[in-house]
Amino acid sequence: MVKLLESEVRTREILGWQGLHLFHAPLSSCSQKVRLFLAEKGVAWQPHPVNLATNENISDYYLGINPRGLVPALVDDGAVHIESNDILLHLEERFPEPRLIPVEKRDLAEEMLAREDDLHVDIRNVTFRFLFEPPVAPKSPEVLARYRAFGAATVGGEADTHKAAEIAYWESYGERRVPDAEARRSVAAFAAAFADLEDRLADKPCLLGGQVSIVDIAWFVYANRLRIAGYPLARHPALARWYDRLMARPGWADEVALPDMLRPMVADHQARLEAEGRRLVDLCGLAAEGQCT
Ligand SMILES: N[C@@H](CCC(=O)N[C@@H](CS)C(=O)NCC(=O)O)C(=O)O
Incomplete structure (x- = not known):
């Protein structure tokens, strides 16, 4: 530690x-x-x-x-x-x-957290490309x-x-900035991780079993960020249901909602991307899914 x-x-x-x-x-x-x-x-x-x-x-x-x-x-x-x-x-x-780490699943939890941490530059790329663009x-x-x-x-x-x-x-x-190739690579890294989570959720409601754990918290935050960025979570049906269940837990939706002061900036940025045909779904060749924000 x-x-x-x-x-x-x-x-x-x-x-x-x-x-x-x-x-x-x-x-x-x-x-x-x-x-x-x-x-x-x-x-x-x-x-x-x-x-x-x-x-x-x-x-x-x-x-x-x-x-x-x-x-x-x-x-x-x-x-x-x-x-x-x-x-x-x-x-x-x-x-x-x-308990948020089941004792017998500690190794798996640490492994899944490490995988999440490995995607940190990717979450930054997705944020800086599809939520807002920091100044030069x-x-x-x-x-x-x-x-x-x-x-x-x-x-x-x-x-x-x-x-x-x-x-x-x-x-x-x-x-x-975040070049197209890098943005595509980052989104593909999440798509692969989500496919793995989808398999894990096939026979259980949470990623480590029946109860919410540290791993659900960590991946929920990333799933939410990708959704706001325009990633269609419905591509992974079990993951989308898991996400909806977690969003319904007290306080979770509020915690990951876009802060009010950022909403106009993100809305403007995403409107521009849409007008230019450069949304996440356009760049990555994915089918869109409703409203992003
Ligand atoms: N691996 C670190 C990553 C922390 C990190 O990159 N934090 C970002 C915010 S999510 C940050 O502080 N960025 C500094 C900046 O934008 O200047 C952790 O898990 O705590």
Whole structure:
């Protein structure tokens, strides 16, 4: 699990914080996952919203908490945990009831979470292509210089490569945006993952069996993002039914709904894509399914 050493926490004030504090952002899929998990556990937590649009995550303060500059980050009685799936595993240990990882399925759960994490660049591609398009240089040279300069160079005592990968992504973003081939590849990666989930759901209501688990939470967030992006979930009937059942659980639909302030931007973007014949279904040669948002 990715936990920072105390010496790596440069924003020292948080070391004295008691209870659960979550640094998160509304539309961040990884934050949605952790918030849903906490709601299912019925645990109280203190929110610390981080504005990604203004690069608040690339501040001395936040990089002093998560040197990777990513949300979410959990501060639990002064200890910093990063990486959403590791945060969930930590929370499951800390608050075992209700169980969200069946004990006998822990290995499978970790494997399915790892597969979900592997698709993180793909969810970003889908978001930046089919929900909205960030400006050409969402992170200016000054912001990137800050990114390089602040925060610990190690995470959990080990030299960290994640920050360099993030910086490389943002440095080249302006030239490439999300090219057609990359968008198609990302959607195909989700289509393959959904086909696998479809098989798993053939004989059970949830991905690990009869009860909602950590794996349902994680994949629900991705299924929802793809649906909003215009992916026809009905291509996978059992998955679509599973999704509808989860949407009906108290609080789930609200958690993953597009924030009101983003709705006009997404609607404009998707109207433009439709007019240009560049929606997700057009680009990927899929049959459309009703309204995307
Ligand atoms: N593997 C990380 C990925 C975290 C991540 O990439 N978070 C995104 C939001 S979903 C972020 O903070 N992006 C920073 C930015 O947009 O500048 C995790 O699971 O926590």
